[in-house]
Amino acid sequence: MAELTGKTIAILAAQGVEQIELDEPRKAVEAAGATVHLLSVPDGVEDDGRVQGVNGDIHPGDLYDVDHLVGEVSPGDYDGLLLPGGAVNPDTLRQDADALAFVTAFFDAGKPVAAICHAPWTLLEAGVLEGRTLTSYPSIRGDLRRGGATVVDQEVCRDGNLVTSRNPDDVPAFSRAVVELFAEG
Secondary structure (H helix, E strand, O other), rough: OOOOOOOOOEEEEEEEEEEEHHHHHHHHHHHHEEEEEEEEEEEHOOOOOOEEEEEOOOOOEEOOOOOOOEEHHHHHHEEEEEEOOOOOHHHHHHHHHHHHHHHHHHHHOOOOOEEOOOOOHHHHHOOOOOOOEEOHHHHHHHHHHHHHOOOOOOOOEEEEEEEEOOOOHHHHHHHHHHHHHHOOO
């Protein structure tokens, strides 16, 4: 397994994050030695500072403590960015200026980014997909193509510093690819 000791990874998520797409990659990154911070946006957290996970986009799952709001931290504090999916989660994130600036800064700096399922919606809104090849949940592929991306239908797609996957079924392969991507940094 790749080694991530000494690296700090940001997970950016909001209400409606698909639980398995947050839990399993997070466990893999932590098992490889990384420190992980869960970031969110003001409209993406409950009053108690937690994010509600979901299963299958509609069934309530676990609650997750948010470490920081994305507007309170710097992209320079992180070695990698993980964007889990769920339909509501990225729809919230793509409407937040601080979240979009955070994502854009990762691409501008050439830092590794991993996104699964509907999460590429946030990348689309950040304007970082032109000329990229990626995969996603089928229902957003047309949006991604209109944003200048080439979309493929495969378990994991890597394009430089970007790793993407389609859905919860891809989580095991996605988690392995995420650890490898972040290890290469």
